[in-house]
Amino acid sequence: MSGIQLxxxxxxxxxxxxxxxxxxxxxxxxWMGYGGQTLTIDDVRDEIERNGWNLELGSAAGNVFDxxxxxxxxxxxxxxxxxxCGLIGRWVLLGNSxxxx
Numbered sequence: 488m489s490g491i492q493l494x495x496x497x498x499x500x501x502x503x504x505x506x507x508x509x510x511x512x513x514x515x516x517x518w519m520g521y522g523g524q525t526l527t528i529d530d531v532r533d534e535i536e537r538n539g540w541n542l543e544l545g546s547a548a549g550n551v552f553d554x555x556x557x558x559x560x561x562x563x564x565x566x567x568x569x570x571x572c573g574l575i576g577r578w579v580l581l582g583n584s585x586x587x588x
Contacts, residue, residue, distance in 0.1 A: 508543050511535065512551045520557075520580035527575050528552075529566050552578040 516531045528548050535542045544551070552559075557578040565575045 509547045509550055511540065512542060512544060512548070516551055516578075517556070517580065520578070523579065525560050525577045525579045526552075527563065527565070527577050529575065532567070552576065556581055 512528075512531050512535065515535055516526055519530065519534060520526055528551055531551060532542055558581055560577045560579050562574045563577055564572045566572075
């Protein structure tokens with residue numbers, strides 16, 4: 488198996504394990520992105536936590552923004568210490584007439 492195949496297999500397993508929280512995060516991201524705002528997984532987590540939900544995504548966080556509905560705008564450092572300030576994507580929802588950052 489290639490590295491890409493192994494990565495996709497791992498994301499699939501993580502998605503199944505965290506299916507409920509992944510669904511919450513995807514719905515929240517779409518709701519936040521409809522105005523054309525660009526988002527990161529940090530923004531989605533912040534919104535979910537602000538509403539009193541607990542979010543356990545693990546590796547499934549990589550599946551919140553799928554390329555069928557979202558376009559990668561840029562890479563930036565995470566604000567979350569748990570991510571060790573690693574690189575995360577900033578995404579925009581496809582099909583929006585407005586786009587603001």
